[in-house]
């Protein structure tokens with residue numbers, strides 16, 4: 001049927017390719033995009049903004065100008081929506097799943113700032129300077145914050161030191177200070193292998209509460225901080241090696257191996273500095289959806 005209509009020459013109002021049905025204003029790709037935007041209930045001005053962008057630039061990532069994958073939802077280059085300003089629904093841009101994950105809850109400015117800081121760290125050993133993040137809000141974790149209740153102060157000072165960090169223990173019966181006691185409890189709750197746990201504790205003994213990847217000091221008390229210490233599989237999906245990192249870095253790394261992560265940080269930093277085209281590299285661990293989720297999604301699409 002569509003062949004007949006193609007002959008009538010009706011064209012997609014966005015890209016000019018033949019429409020997929022005479023009742024549609026769009027080609028197949030853009031009809032699907034229109035459906036996805038409708039499903040997400042974006043405000044009309046946001047939808048209009050997306051169409052204007054596509055008319056001017058084609059199917060390309062807003063941040064990196066990389067061509068977007070419009071069909072394969074498992075691809076790291078799959079076209080996804082991103083709030084230009086986190087939480088502000090009025091301006092939606094198109095980006096690829098990978099950049100969307102790396103950007104996480106950062107504003108555009110914050111994202112490029114950290115890309116360049118990270119690139120400078122890995123290439124030139126420069127210390128990463130923290131800036132305050134305007135939109136970062138981790139969901140509240142189920143565990144209690146690690147603030148020191150006043151009552152514990154009384155117990156301190158009998159000279160017994162925390163076996164992890166050397167601070168005074170919070171209770172004479174404990175091996176740990178309060179901060180480390182909370183941390184060890186969190187660690188135990190994860191159900192990691194004994195050897196994995198020992199590795200993490202070794203890291204804390206030697207380097208303190210610092211990020212395994214960047215050496216940055218971690219915040220072990222405030223779970224809403226971007227620098228809150230979290231556990232990260234060194235290799236996505238592989239529980240045999242777990243390291244400490246910050247919540248922000250953990251989000252930015254998403255499902256990348258550490259090699260892939262630094263590769264893309266360098267590529268992005270180069271793109272920003274010198275407008276060098278970003279070279280795609282196949283990602284080994286990029287599995288954002290399980291086969292079942294994939295089936296459900298493709299049924300809806």
Ligand SMILES: [Zn+2]
Nearest residue numbers: 012015027030
């Ligand atoms: Zn089209």
Ligand SMILES: [Zn+2]
Nearest residue numbers: 162165177180
């Ligand atoms: Zn301690």
